[in-house]
Amino acid sequence: MTHLDCDVLIVGAGGAGMYAAIAAARAGAVASLIRSVASYSIRSPHTGAMRYDSTVTRIPAAALGAEDAMMLHRMINRGERVVVRLTMGAQTLPDAPSRNVVAELVGREHPDEVVVMGGHIDSWDVGAGAMDDAGGVVVSWEAVRLLQRLGLRPRRTIRVVGWTNEENGLRGGLAYRDAHQGELANHILAFESDGGVFRTRGFGFNGSDSAMTMVRQAGSLLRRIGADSISRGGGGADIGPIVQLGVPALSPNVAGERYFWFHHSQGDTVDKLDPADMSQCVAAFAVMMYVMADMPERLPRSASATR
Amino acid sequence: MTHLDCDVLIVGAGGAGMYAAIAAARAGAVASLIRSVASYSIRSPHTGAMRYDSTVTRIPAAALGAEDAMMLHRMINRGERVVVRLTMGAQTLPDAPSRNVVAELVGREHPDEVVVMGGHIDSWDVGAGAMDDAGGVVVSWEAVRLLQRLGLRPRRTIRVVGWTNEENGLRGGLAYRDAHQGELANHILAFESDGGVFRTRGFGFNGSDSAMTMVRQAGSLLRRIGADSISRGGGGADIGPIVQLGVPALSPNVAGERYFWFHHSQGDTVDKLDPADMSQCVAAFAVMMYVMADMPERLPRSASATR
Numbered sequence: 001m002t003h004l005d006c007d008v009l010i011v012g013a014g015g016a017g018m019y020a021a022i023a024a025a026r027a028g029a030v031a032s033l034i035r036s037v038a039s040y041s042i043r044s045p046h047t048g049a050m051r052y053d054s055t056v057t058r059i060p061a062a063a064l065g066a067e068d069a070m071m072l073h074r075m076i077n078r079g080e081r082v083v084v085r086l087t088m089g090a091q092t093l094p095d096a097p098s099r100n101v102v103a104e105l106v107g108r109e110h111p112d113e114v115v116v117m118g119g120h121i122d123s124w125d126v127g128a129g130a131m132d133d134a135g136g137v138v139v140s141w142e143a144v145r146l147l148q149r150l151g152l153r154p155r156r157t158i159r160v161v162g163w164t165n166e167e168n169g170l171r172g173g174l175a176y177r178d179a180h181q182g183e184l185a186n187h188i189l190a191f192e193s194d195g196g197v198f199r200t201r202g203f204g205f206n207g208s209d210s211a212m213t214m215v216r217q218a219g220s221l222l223r224r225i226g227a228d229s230i231s232r233g234g235g236g237a238d239i240g241p242i243v244q245l246g247v248p249a250l251s252p253n254v255a256g257e258r259y260f261w262f263h264h265s266q267g268d269t270v271d272k273l274d275p276a277d278m279s280q281c282v283a284a285f286a287v288m289m290y291v292m293a294d295m296p297e298r299l300p301r302s303a304s305a306t307r
Numbered sequence: 308m309t310h311l312d313c314d315v316l317i318v319g320a321g322g323a324g325m326y327a328a329i330a331a332a333r334a335g336a337v338a339s340l341i342r343s344v345a346s347y348s349i350r351s352p353h354t355g356a357m358r359y360d361s362t363v364t365r366i367p368a369a370a371l372g373a374e375d376a377m378m379l380h381r382m383i384n385r386g387e388r389v390v391v392r393l394t395m396g397a398q399t400l401p402d403a404p405s406r407n408v409v410a411e412l413v414g415r416e417h418p419d420e421v422v423v424m425g426g427h428i429d430s431w432d433v434g435a436g437a438m439d440d441a442g443g444v445v446v447s448w449e450a451v452r453l454l455q456r457l458g459l460r461p462r463r464t465i466r467v468v469g470w471t472n473e474e475n476g477l478r479g480g481l482a483y484r485d486a487h488q489g490e491l492a493n494h495i496l497a498f499e500s501d502g503g504v505f506r507t508r509g510f511g512f513n514g515s516d517s518a519m520t521m522v523r524q525a526g527s528l529l530r531r532i533g534a535d536s537i538s539r540g541g542g543g544a545d546i547g548p549i550v551q552l553g554v555p556a557l558s559p560n561v562a563g564e565r566y567f568w569f570h571h572s573q574g575d576t577v578d579k580l581d582p583a584d585m586s587q588c589v590a591a592f593a594v595m596m597y598v599m600a601d602m603p604e605r606l607p608r609s610a611s612a613t614r
Contacts, residue, residue: 041349
């Protein structure tokens, strides 16, 4: 527990939350408080990543609910001296072993060529992590289970991964990259769902122009369920390490206007997941992944990308 | 503090919250937990009134956030034995003196004839009571201040009241009734804003048919600001005691779809009040109250009502 009566307090903007403790310490602050990075609040503080820097003191850092941050701003604006007593219980525990969870639908023609998809199995300590990112893992898993139950085995392997420890250092994504470094040339596509499970309007794709054309063709199959909008730009934290090495990336474009109502807050609970929206995601992901894994020709990479 | 490991637990529906502790105690429960009466939740428990009964044991009673209530329901539905440890700090303190806050714009022709308006100045311990009901008091106050600043003094007196202790026994409203019992025949109208301060679409009225016609005519002045919809049925907790004795009642019909997102929760804070909506209410209330207080003829009561 940290007990602290603050005399110097820097209240930062949410956008600068990641580096607030560093900037505040540099300015001589004894602690840093930021407004939660949340698009809506019913007095619901949101947690999130923050960094220290070896050149300045590691000061306590916390996020306030939007309402409390606004109250402090009002008090400061009218010239009041604000004294805040921080009582914080957060601590960093030693590392412990964890595992990525992996399942495969092995390809019938090119089992060594892989379409990898999934989300991360860890979450913040608050809430249940239903949106971030249990829902993403479950929907990916269910998409492949649907193919399996339909007896559909594509030409290439579809590998579902529940990456571990995305939130605190991307350890699962980095370990995946390291474990599969020699096979990345045969990673046709990496797909991640980590933006909340809402109805998907389509997908964002990050890859070559010729591949984009093929993704758009596959997307057109999803018109009847409203998931056919394909845009440029796709990715995800966990797939980031292999995407940086040239693997094309795909991610759903969900109707996530309310995602930051719940993200990293006590409100990220399973009741926020809509079964109909999840089913629509399962259907859209299954079709898209099946086509990507089953095309006679493999998805072409950019000329400049690593093969 | 009450510490309790429950062996018998009855989880009731929100609508029955007021009487949940009585019903649960009668069934042998050691405590009663209800789902918050809230139309939206980001893990935000809502407090509220509850009653005991002299015929059964007074058992601990609490409201859970919607998410936690849903979780318990899921656990119970799948046959799990649920053990809940309650830690509650609520206590009932002895009564202490309090006051209604009263201000008047004295009528120029009939100072003894009164249009009374306002809201309640107390709130629940959670949040700041901005919606329930500081906003109602402020808007009523501002409406009369607007008339005063415009130099508009109606024929009859407009009395703004900030009633005390609505939430815990309606003491202010009852005391007002008792203090003004002899003057109620000259109470032309009672107006209360206690449903959150959102844009008002008009007003609800509870009185005679002939009075309703006059209220509708007054309401038509508010068409340009969208506040001209007049419906049957108006009232409020604080004005209830005098309305029961025959005083016609008026209350705003606000766009309060989100009221129960905040009501009696930590989220009832001043940031929830929209300045533009409040200004629209001030304007609408000012016009309506001015007309009601200034009409040459006083608002007629029902034939059957007390005069």
